[in-house]
Amino acid sequence: MSKDLTNSAIDRQNVLNNRYALVKAEEHLALGGTTFAGETVFTKAQIVALFNISDATVERYLAAHDEELRLNGYIVLKGTKLKNFKGLVDVSLIGEGNKAPALGVFSFRAVLNLAMLLTESDRAQAIRTRMLDIVMDVLAERAGGQTRFINQRDEAYLPAAYQEFSYRKIFTNALRDCLEMGNIKYGIYTDRIYQVVFKEKSKEYKKILNLAEKDNPRETMYAEVLQAIASIENGLANQMTEKVSTLKRKLAPRELDEMLSDVERNPYLAPQLDAARTRMASRDLHFRDALHQKLESYVQCVPIADFERFLGETSQSLESRLSDPQTLEVFKRLKDR
Incomplete structure (x- = not known):
C-alpha cells in the first residue's frame, strides 16, 4: 500500500x-x-x-x-x-x-x-x-518475515488465545444445546460475533489479510481482539442457557439475534470494543500493510509501546514461547483452574 x-x-x-x-x-x-x-x-x-x-x-x-x-x-x-x-x-x-x-x-x-x-x-x-x-x-x-503472525509475538497473545479457546467451547456448546437451527449456525454466529467486534465477516477479514482458505483467522488476531470475542462468547452462552431454562425450550434464531443486538448497544462493552477496533485497524495498517475500510475511522498512530511489544526484546515467535518451560507451567495452571 x-x-x-x-x-x-x-x-x-x-x-x-x-x-x-x-x-x-x-x-x-x-x-x-x-x-x-x-x-x-x-x-x-x-x-x-x-x-x-x-x-x-x-x-x-x-x-x-x-x-x-x-x-x-x-x-x-x-x-x-x-x-x-x-x-x-x-x-x-x-x-x-x-x-x-x-x-x-x-x-x-x-x-x-x-x-x-x-x-x-x-x-x-x-x-x-x-x-x-x-x-x-x-x-x-x-518479525522473522512473518508479519501475518506478528500478533503472536506479543507475550499477551498465548493467554488470550487460550482464554478465547475455552470460551469458544462454552459458546459452541450453548449453540448446540440452546439454538433451534442446523449446523450452519456455528459459522453464522461466529460471523455475527466478528461483526460486533470488528465489523467484518470471516471471509472479509481473510481477504483483507490475504489469508488462505484453510487459515484460522483467530491465529492472526491481537490479544485485545481475542479478549473482546471471548467476553461476548461467554456472555451470550450464559444468557442463552438462562433463557432456555426459563422458556423450557430452545431459542429461535431471531431471539439470539436480539441478544446480539443488545450486545452491540451495551455501554459496558463499548470501551473494550473501541480498544479492539483501534488496535486492529492501526496495527494492521502499519505492521501488515492492510487497511480495514470498515474500521478506517479507528486508525491511529501505533504507540511506541507497541513497537516494543511486537518487535522488542520481550517479543518472541510462538514456537519460542511454546518451548519455554515456564510458559507451559502457566498453561497447566490455567487448564487445572
Missing part, C-alpha cells in the same frame, strides 16, 4: 515511533549533525544545507508543524544549555543566531520528521523513500 508521508501525520508518526527503524536510519543515512547531551542534533543552518532549502522555508514549516516537530525532538536551547552547545560547534553552524539568547535545534528524529513534511526538497524525498524501505526491512527482520 503506497504511503504519502507528506500528507499523513499517522504514517509519519508510525515511522518515528519505531526506534528500531530510527537506529538503522541514523546508521545508514549518515546525515551528519553534532553530538550534544548524548544525541545527534542539527542547527537550522545545517538543515538549510542538508535539504538545500531557504531559512524562510524552515521557519515556515516550524510555524505550520510546531507541535508535531516539538513532539519529535525539536527544542529551543537557552541559558547554560545554549552556552554549552555554542562551545561545541563552529559559529558558522549557528549563523545569525550566534548572539541570540535562544537557539532551536533538531534531534535526528525531528530531522526525519521534517524530511517527511518537506515538499520542496529532492533530498527530503529521497530520505522519505529510504525510510519506508528501512521500516519494511526492520519489520521483516525482527
